[in-house]
Amino acid sequence: MSFRLQLRRMFRLVFGLAVACGWLALSADGSAQMASSDIVLHGSITPDKLGKHEMLAFTVPAGIERMNVELISPGFQKGMYLTAGLFDPQRYRGEGRSTFTVSTVDATGPYLPGPIVPGEWHIAIGYNWVAPGSKGDFTVKIHLSSQLDPERYRVLNAKPGWYKGDMHSHTGLTDAMCKSQSGANVPCPPFRLFEAAALQELDFLAVTDHNTPATFNEMMQSQLYFDRMLLIGGEEITTVKGHANVWGTEGFLDYRVAESGFTANDLFDQAHKLHALVSINHSCWPYDGRCPGCGWGWAQTDFSKVDAIEIINGYHEHGSWFTPPPGDGVPFWEAQLAKGLRPTGVGGGDEHRAGEQLALHDGVGIPTTVVYARELSEPAILEAIKAGHVFVQVTGPEGTPLYLTSGTAMMGDAIAAEAGKSVEFAIATPKAADLKLKLVLDGHEVKELPAAVPDGEGVKWSYRFQSDGKRHWLRAELVDARGESVTLTNPIYVNWAK
Numbered sequence: 001m002s003f004r005l006q007l008r009r010m011f012r013l014v015f016g017l018a019v020a021c022g023w024l025a026l027s028a029d030g031s032a033q034m035a036s037s038d039i040v041l042h043g044s045i046t047p048d049k050l051g052k053h054e055m056l057a058f059t060v061p062a063g064i065e066r067m068n069v070e071l072i073s074p075g076f077q078k079g080m081y082l083t084a085g086l087f088d089p090q091r092y093r094g095e096g097r098s099t100f101t102v103s104t105v106d107a108t109g110p111y112l113p114g115p116i117v118p119g120e121w122h123i124a125i126g127y128n129w130v131a132p133g134s135k136g137d138f139t140v141k142i143h144l145s146s147q148l149d150p151e152r153y154r155v156l157n158a159k160p161g162w163y164k165g166d167m168h169s170h171t172g173l174t175d176a177m178c179k180s181q182s183g184a185n186v187p188c189p190p191f192r193l194f195e196a197a198a199l200q201e202l203d204f205l206a207v208t209d210h211n212t213p214a215t216f217n218e219m220m221q222s223q224l225y226f227d228r229m230l231l232i233g234g235e236e237i238t239t240v241k242g243h244a245n246v247w248g249t250e251g252f253l254d255y256r257v258a259e260s261g262f263t264a265n266d267l268f269d270q271a272h273k274l275h276a277l278v279s280i281n282h283s284c285w286p287y288d289g290r291c292p293g294c295g296w297g298w299a300q301t302d303f304s305k306v307d308a309i310e311i312i313n314g315y316h317e318h319g320s321w322f323t324p325p326p327g328d329g330v331p332f333w334e335a336q337l338a339k340g341l342r343p344t345g346v347g348g349g350d351e352h353r354a355g356e357q358l359a360l361h362d363g364v365g366i367p368t369t370v371v372y373a374r375e376l377s378e379p380a381i382l383e384a385i386k387a388g389h390v391f392v393q394v395t396g397p398e399g400t401p402l403y404l405t406s407g408t409a410m411m412g413d414a415i416a417a418e419a420g421k422s423v424e425f426a427i428a429t430p431k432a433a434d435l436k437l438k439l440v441l442d443g444h445e446v447k448e449l450p451a452a453v454p455d456g457e458g459v460k461w462s463y464r465f466q467s468d469g470k471r472h473w474l475r476a477e478l479v480d481a482r483g484e485s486v487t488l489t490n491p492i493y494v495n496w497a498k
C-alpha cells in the first residue's frame with residue numbers, strides 16, 4: 001500500500017462514517033446552536049452486495065430543521081445502481097432519489113416531511129444492481145441546517161427587470177373553494193390556484209394560507225412544474241383583530257396575538273427574526289362585525305415594524321357572506337407615510353376561488369403587484385418589495401404600467417434636495433393615453449399637473465418640484481374617466497433618511 005493510499009484510508013477512518021465537520025456548537029441542553037453542519041459517509045460497491053441493503057448510521061443533533069442528502073455513486077452506466085432510503089429514529093421517511101431534502105414542513109417527492117428528531121438516523125443503501133466484475137466507491141453527503149428556508153430559494157430568471165405577481169392568495173388547504181367534478185363546492189386543491197395564476201402569466205405568486213404551514217410541501221412539489229412562475233412562501237397570520245401577510249419563511253409564526261403578552265409587535269419581531277416581511281392586509285376593511293377579525297384592530301401596533309401595506313385588495317367574491325366596503329387602503333397607508341414611515345404599498349388578489357371567476361375580472365393576479373427585482377427569486381422579490389420598487393396595477397396583469405423616477409432614483413428610493421434646489425420627476429406609461437395622471441405630494445393632490453407629452457403609444461410627464469429642504473414624498477397614479485384608480489406607484493421620498 002502506498003503512503004498516499006494509507007493516508008487516504010486514515011482520512012476515511014477519521015472523517016468517514018458519521019463524522020460531522022461543520023459549525024456545530026452544542027448548548028447546555030444539547031441543542032445545536034449553529035447554521036449548518038455536514039456529514040460524509042463512504043462505502044464500497046462490490047458484486048457480492050447485489051440485492052442487499054446496508055444501513056449507514058449518522059447522528060442528528062437537536063435543533064435541526066432541514067436535511068439535504070446527496071448520494072454520489074458511479075451510476076448505472078458503470079454497472080452500479082444504488083438507492084438511498086431514509087429512516088429516522090422512529091420511522092421510515094422515504095426512498096427513491098439520489099438527491100433530496102427533508103425538512104419539518106416539506107420534503108422531496110418520495111420523502112415525508114416532519115420533525116428532524118435528534119438521534120440516530122440511517123441511510124439504507126440499496127445495491128439494486130452491481131454488474132459482475134464491477135467495483136467502486138460511493139459517498140453520501142448529508143447537510144444539516146437549523147434554518148428551514150434556503151432550500152426553496154431558486155432563481156427562475158437571472159435577469160433584472162419588472163416582474164408581475166400577486167402577494168396574497170389562498171388554497172383549499174384553508175378556505176379556498178371550487179367546483180368538484182360533479183359540481184359540488186369543495187376545498188380547492190392548491191394546484192388549481194397555481195394553474196390559474198400561471199394562466200394569468202404571473203411571474204410570481206405568494207401563497208398565503210391562513211395560519212398554516214401545510215401549503216409549503218405542496219408548493220415545493222409544484223415549483224418543479226411551474227418553472228417560470230415563482231411560488232413565494234407565506235402565511236396570512238389571521239389574528240382575532242386583523243390579518244397580516246408574512247412572506248419569506250416557513251418557520252413557525254404565532255397567530256395567538258393578544259393586547260398584552262404576545263402582541264402584534266412581537267409577531268412582527270418573530271417574522272423579522274426569520275428574515276421575513278410583514279404586510280397588513282385589506283387595510284381598508286373595518287374592524288367590526290361585518291367580517292369579524294378581518295380589519296386591523298391592534299391599537300398598540302408599532303408601524304415602524306410593518307414592511308408593507310396592502311393598499312388594493314381583490315376580494316370580491318360574488319355571493320359571499322361578506323361584501324367588502326368600497327374604497328381602498330390608500331388613506332391607511334398614507335397615514336403611515338405622514339408619520340415619517342415608509343411601508344411599501346402592495347396589492348393582493350386574496351383569491352379564494354382558484355381562478356374560477358376570472359371572467360368576472362376578479363381573482364388571482366387582480367390586482368397585480370409589479371416589482372423591479374435584480375432577478376426572479378424569492379429573496380430578490382422580497383428585497384425589492386422592502387425597497388418599495390413597486391407599483392400596483394389595479395385591473396390585473398394586462399393593466400397599465402406606470403413608472404416614476406427622478407434621475408437614477410425610482411419609486412421607493414429616497415433622494416436628497418437642499419432648500420432652493422429644483423428636482424425633476426419623470427412619470428411615464430407605455431400605453432393608455434386616455435387615462436388621467438394624478439400626482440400626490442405629501443398626501444395632497446397636485447393641482448397644477450405637468451403637460452402630457454405623447455411618447456410612442458404611451459405618455460410621459462415631467463414634474464418639477466422646488467425643494468424647501470424638508471421631508472416630502474411624491475407618488476403617481478393613473479385614474480380612469482370615472483376617477484377610479486388604475487395604477488398606483490410607491491412614492492419617491494425627498495430628504496428622508498432610512
Ligand SMILES: [Zn+2]
Nearest residue numbers: 236243281294
Ligand atoms: Zn384576510
Ligand SMILES: [Zn+2]
Nearest residue numbers: 168170236350
Ligand atoms: Zn386572505
